[in-house]
Amino acid sequence: MKSAKNQAVAEKTPLLKDADKLVQQYPCVPLTVDCVIFGFEENKLKVLLIRSDLEVYKGKWSLLGDVVRDNEELDDAAYRVLQERTGMSNVYLKQVHTFGGLQRHPGGRVVTVAYASLLNIKHHELRITENELHWHNVRTVRDMAFDHREIIDTCYNWLQKSIQEHPLGFNLLPEKFSLRELQNLYEAILNIELDRRNFRKKFFSMDFLVDTGEYEADVKHRPGKLYQFDFGKYEKSKRKWIGIDF
Amino acid sequence: MKSAKNQAVAEKTPLLKDADKLVQQYPCVPLTVDCVIFGFEENKLKVLLIRSDLEVYKGKWSLLGDVVRDNEELDDAAYRVLQERTGMSNVYLKQVHTFGGLQRHPGGRVVTVAYASLLNIKHHELRITENELHWHNVRTVRDMAFDHREIIDTCYNWLQKSIQEHPLGFNLLPEKFSLRELQNLYEAILNIELDRRNFRKKFFSMDFLVDTGEYEADVKHRPGKLYQFDFGKYEKSKRKWIGIDF
DNA sequence: GCAAAAGTGTTGTCCTTACACCCATGC
DNA sequence: GCATGGGTGTAAGGACAACACTTTTGC
Numbered sequence: 169m170k171s172a173k174n175q176a177v178a179e180k181t182p183l184l185k186d187a188d189k190l191v192q193q194y195p196c197v198p199l200t201v202d203c204v205i206f207g208f209e210e211n212k213l214k215v216l217l218i219r220s221d222l223e224v225y226k227g228k229w230s231l232l233g234d235v236v237r238d239n240e241e242l243d244d245a246a247y248r249v250l251q252e253r254t255g256m257s258n259v260y261l262k263q264v265h266t267f268g269g270l271q272r273h274p275g276g277r278v279v280t281v282a283y284a285s286l287l288n289i290k291h292h293e294l295r296i297t298e299n300e301l302h303w304h305n306v307r308t309v310r311d312m313a314f315d316h317r318e319i320i321d322t323c324y325n326w327l328q329k330s331i332q333e334h335p336l337g338f339n340l341l342p343e344k345f346s347l348r349e350l351q352n353l354y355e356a357i358l359n360i361e362l363d364r365r366n367f368r369k370k371f372f373s374m375d376f377l378v379d380t381g382e383y384e385a386d387v388k389h390r391p392g393k394l395y396q397f398d399f400g401k402y403e404k405s406k407r408k409w410i411g412i413d414f
Numbered sequence: 415m416k417s418a419k420n421q422a423v424a425e426k427t428p429l430l431k432d433a434d435k436l437v438q439q440y441p442c443v444p445l446t447v448d449c450v451i452f453g454f455e456e457n458k459l460k461v462l463l464i465r466s467d468l469e470v471y472k473g474k475w476s477l478l479g480d481v482v483r484d485n486e487e488l489d490d491a492a493y494r495v496l497q498e499r500t501g502m503s504n505v506y507l508k509q510v511h512t513f514g515g516l517q518r519h520p521g522g523r524v525v526t527v528a529y530a531s532l533l534n535i536k537h538h539e540l541r542i543t544e545n546e547l548h549w550h551n552v553r554t555v556r557d558m559a560f561d562h563r564e565i566i567d568t569c570y571n572w573l574q575k576s577i578q579e580h581p582l583g584f585n586l587l588p589e590k591f592s593l594r595e596l597q598n599l600y601e602a603i604l605n606i607e608l609d610r611r612n613f614r615k616k617f618f619s620m621d622f623l624v625d626t627g628e629y630e631a632d633v634k635h636r637p638g639k640l641y642q643f644d645f646g647k648y649e650k651s652k653r654k655w656i657g658i659d660f
Numbered sequence: 661g662c663a664a665a666a667g668t669g670t671t672g673t674c675c676t677t678a679c680a681c682c683c684a685t686g687c
Numbered sequence: 688g689c690a691t692g693g694g695t696g697t698a699a700g701g702a703c704a705a706c707a708c709t710t711t712t713g714c
Contacts (some may be wrong), residue, residue, distance in 0.1 A: 187521030196442030243516035275433030
């Protein structure tokens, strides 16, 4: 079988003149994007979900997704879903993985490209009426439609890894935040406890936090200072990380 | 525009009974996989390419790819390409990124899922007649068809990162290798020079290298010891890496 | 003045880096 | 015996982990 194929290819294959015709012969699959929209609230990492509108998944929760349109870039499709669902642009968005399992959609094969996006919950007023759109605890939410639990897990793993290597977490916080909020965020995402003093030392030594001179309000204890992350300074001083470590 | 949509959705939408019909309405795109097959030879990181068989890309180099068939899992499609082109199974293979640019294929929109695979060049006897299949230097190869230069760059970045976190490099080496070969591999992939003594210390302290008792042959200097990587021991002692570092 | 969390420094350990000399083999 | 690369040890510096007390505010 294999040798027959080799023989065929070994003969001088003529070049294909008509790329269009070639592509028209290809099998086609429906393609969607799904956005795993992470948020942070009440010291918990949350994910934004709606009720599935498929009968077979009645009562199950679903990621925000849509078909990729003809003549639409993948990233653009994901940004469109975000815009339509949250009204937000300028959101951190990253392609994470593509899921193509044959049985993942009850209506036949549908391949989906999963994007993770991080947004500040405070900037987004939910319109609850739309399919019960609301925030769920990432680690505990069950009863998911499709393979969406697997997609969330993959994106959550990606997030855990990424916030240790890049300053992504700030996209989940208000523009001005206390160090306690920042630490709560890392503890929630990594699901570990961190030493407060060492955590502060670590972030101050990076030297990307700007003291705003402002303080927390409405807390019933000594208010903490509020900081901003200096993205500009970070971009300029990005260092290449070299360190074999496994 | 948006508010009109919101109104529509706000009304109690009935659940969709027929998932099949829904999916049949979706637009379809041709889907392919492309394999970025890395190898290591003459202390250079190589990538396996063929001549494109499209007239518009006459003389250009192309990744090994193929259409994803109906009823074929994405990973299976990538393994099939590997098997057909190199005769090898049991190869390291990983989905890296999906490319969906509207202009990436001259025959119309084609979305491709890029996989990186690592294989030991010595295990693979090239059949040169097939579209001039052969190895190219990763960093210097030009004249690529489609967006394949970009795909290679993305996979190369992925590889640089991954070999520092996981013991992937061993998939590019013979089963038994000297420490010099291992170091050459890391230097070639990371494009840096490493201190020989510290490199040895690092790997010995990990304690995953097994001394085979054998030595290099056919070298015109003192022969080095040959080692094997203990994948079993590594799997057992995988540690979770926690360390904020950006 | 009491509760609650903010803010701060030191010490020991480990990891990384930089660096120089002897050893085994082929020719 | 000489050229080539294999093999080893040590010391200094930097990062990280562990740990306790004082300060500020609300009540």
